[in-house]
Amino acid sequence: MSDKLPKKLPEKLPEKLPEKLLELDDLAVHFHVGSALSGGVKTLKAVDGVSLDIKPGECLGLVGESGCGKSTLALSIMGLQPPTRGHIRLNGHELSARDRMETARTVQMVFQDPYASLNPRQTVRRTLADPLRLHGVTNKTEVEHRVMDMMDKVGLRRDRADRYPHEFSGGQRQRIGIARALILQPKLVICDEPVSALDVSIRAQIINLLLELKDEMGLAYILISHDLGVVEHVSDRVAVMYLGRIVEQGGWQEIFEDPRHPYTRALIAAIPDPFHRADAKVARAKAHGEIASALNPPPGCHFNPRCPMKADRCVSEVPALEAVADGHRAACHFRNTVA
Amino acid sequence: MRWGSNTWVGGSLVAIAIGVAVFAPWIALTDPVMDANLMNAELPPSWEFPFGTDAQGRDIYSRICYGARISLTVGVVSQICNSLIGVTLGLTAGYWGGWWDDFVSGLTNLMLAIPSLVFALAIMAILGPGLVSLVIALGLTSWSYSCRIARAQVLSLKSQGYVQAARILGYGDLRIMFTQVLPNILGPLIVIATLGMGGAILAEAALSFLGLGIRPPFPSWGSMLSEARDQIRAAPWLSVFPGLAIFFTVLGLNLLGDGLRDILDPQSQTRRA
Numbered sequence: 001m002s003d004k005l006p007k008k009l010p011e012k013l014p015e016k017l018p019e020k021l022l023e024l025d026d027l028a029v030h031f032h033v034g035s036a037l038s039g040g041v042k043t044l045k046a047v048d049g050v051s052l053d054i055k056p057g058e059c060l061g062l063v064g065e066s067g068c069g070k071s072t073l074a075l076s077i078m079g080l081q082p083p084t085r086g087h088i089r090l091n092g093h094e095l096s097a098r099d100r101m102e103t104a105r106t107v108q109m110v111f112q113d114p115y116a117s118l119n120p121r122q123t124v125r126r127t128l129a130d131p132l133r134l135h136g137v138t139n140k141t142e143v144e145h146r147v148m149d150m151m152d153k154v155g156l157r158r159d160r161a162d163r164y165p166h167e168f169s170g171g172q173r174q175r176i177g178i179a180r181a182l183i184l185q186p187k188l189v190i191c192d193e194p195v196s197a198l199d200v201s202i203r204a205q206i207i208n209l210l211l212e213l214k215d216e217m218g219l220a221y222i223l224i225s226h227d228l229g230v231v232e233h234v235s236d237r238v239a240v241m242y243l244g245r246i247v248e249q250g251g252w253q254e255i256f257e258d259p260r261h262p263y264t265r266a267l268i269a270a271i272p273d274p275f276h277r278a279d280a281k282v283a284r285a286k287a288h289g290e291i292a293s294a295l296n297p298p299p300g301c302h303f304n305p306r307c308p309m310k311a312d313r314c315v316s317e318v319p320a321l322e323a324v325a326d327g328h329r330a331a332c333h334f335r336n337t338v339a
Numbered sequence: 340m341r342w343g344s345n346t347w348v349g350g351s352l353v354a355i356a357i358g359v360a361v362f363a364p365w366i367a368l369t370d371p372v373m374d375a376n377l378m379n380a381e382l383p384p385s386w387e388f389p390f391g392t393d394a395q396g397r398d399i400y401s402r403i404c405y406g407a408r409i410s411l412t413v414g415v416v417s418q419i420c421n422s423l424i425g426v427t428l429g430l431t432a433g434y435w436g437g438w439w440d441d442f443v444s445g446l447t448n449l450m451l452a453i454p455s456l457v458f459a460l461a462i463m464a465i466l467g468p469g470l471v472s473l474v475i476a477l478g479l480t481s482w483s484y485s486c487r488i489a490r491a492q493v494l495s496l497k498s499q500g501y502v503q504a505a506r507i508l509g510y511g512d513l514r515i516m517f518t519q520v521l522p523n524i525l526g527p528l529i530v531i532a533t534l535g536m537g538g539a540i541l542a543e544a545a546l547s548f549l550g551l552g553i554r555p556p557f558p559s560w561g562s563m564l565s566e567a568r569d570q571i572r573a574a575p576w577l578s579v580f581p582g583l584a585i586f587f588t589v590l591g592l593n594l595l596g597d598g599l600r601d602i603l604d605p606q607s608q609t610r611r612a
Binding site: 078101107116119135 | 499507508518522523605
């Protein structure tokens with residue numbers, strides 16, 4: 001790539017890639033809700049002890065129901081939500097020591113709702129050019145060149161640069177959102193449900209665009225989604241979250257073909273399967289009931305009230321996330337016996 | 340960029356008012372203060388006195404021309420002060436939250452609880468009568484509406500994706516407030532400001548009536564209106580013409596405000612185009 005951000009930016013794709021681009025170590029984000037006057041303060045454990053790591057160029061799918069802490073985790077990684085406990089290391093640097101501008105050039109985010117995530121008063125050109133100027137690209141022709149280059153990359157016509165967001169369709173807006181996230185040439189992009197607000201007919205286009213850009217710019221993704229179909233299509237590795245904890249993680253093949261946690265199996269069983277290709281074993285593994293409140297999670301394994309294989313041990317003892325195979329870990333007491 | 344008919348009508352009315360104020364010495368027929376003649380007292384409108392005369396025999400038309408200077412200055416300048424104070428406080432309170440928000444909200448509630456005219460009275464009593472103290476008194480006392488509106492709008496915009504995206508891109512707080520938030524909340528704030536201008540013109544009338552504003556014999560629309568109160572049956576022209584002047588000016592300001600809001604909103608542009 002010929003156009004580089006000024007020297008402050010760490011060199012793109014150095015000789016030796018750092019082992020881990022992002023490292024989460026026992027990360028927890030707790031909120032205090034309620035007041036002493038109205039029934040006492042409760043602690044909402046949105047994220048409770050998550051450890052993850054992402055290598056450069058890798059795509060991690062983060063899966064879970066609404067309210068399981070996926071988005072809080074994302075905000076925390078972006079530095080918008082200070083963690084209660086644990087560490088976030090980006091390129092080996094601790095979050096607290098990280099410069100906000102440096103973080104902005106390393107991690108960026110694509111939002112779920114393309115209608116709310118673009119400033120209605122700014123043209124595409126301004127949306128893309130302002131961050132560049134803020135990060136020290138002052139040369140007018142260079143700014144212009146980069147904006148146009150980015151519009152080409154995400155498949156927007158150059159002559160649309162002076163239009164406002166409301167003149168674009170949902171899919172095009174999401175392209176603008178992706179362009180904005182990539183304009184500073186980050187290494188890691190967090191995509192928070194990037195296609196769930198889009199028409200089904202547009203989803204594949206956006207997913208393919210994300211995949212193309214990943215190869216072209218050497219990006220790593222964290223793809224947050226509750227759509228397992230999308231995650232299966234894109235991710236190298238998958239982490240499944242339930243009530244603030246990771247219950248299973250591993251390569252996508254292991255997760256989809258040999259799920260060890262009953263919750264993962266329930267999620268896979270919930271993928272619409274109109275042609276009945278899945279075997280009966282997986283189809284039976286349904287979870288009943290609703291996700292429990294994070295304010296008052298069940299004791300032991302959080303999933304136990306909904307689990308078809310619940311035993312006494314599940315109520316008394318929290319299962320640790322332990323290895324099933326190389327790189328495949330599950331937090332279930334029966335991870336090796338379930339089948 | 341297309342201008343709607345609101346903008347044209349409102350703009351013309353405001354332009355006329357400003358024109359009258361600026362060119363008062365040339366378009367007035369008589370001196371508004373010195374040309375008193377008790378022989379002409381309370382004459383109805385005629386060719387000689389187009390809007391009639393007041394109890395001292397002064398030409399109402401000329402007094403309205405000169406009164407425009409004071410009324411417009413008070414209305415526009417004090418409202419600009421109010422908007423600046425209100426928007427600054429509301430924007431920062433809504434965006435930063437925390438103790439600053441508590442403090443600003445408390446102050447706003449305090450201002451809303453005490454009638455702003457009473458506050459203005461107190462300030463006028465300290466500063467003494469005169470145009471400058473009028474503008475200060477009215478410019479410091481009714482910012483609570485724009486503050487509240489600004490704060491509420493910021494709170495609803497703060498969690499929007501584009502504000503978060505700006506933070507993620509490394510924008511500073513002030514840059515976010517001025518480039519991401521403020522342009523998107525301008526519409527209601529402009530409407531509040533233009534409505535407030537009419538209010539300020541009327542508040543000036545009240546203060547002048549109490550002897551704390553513009554001292555007679557100098558004319559302002561508000562003071563003319565309050566002086567005419569007693570003769571509303573006997574000599575309605577005393578109150579009708581200053582009232583119409585206030586009415587058309589406030590109407591013009593409001594239409595202009597609406598028009599500006601539309602012009603500033605890129606979405607309404609394409610709707611009309």
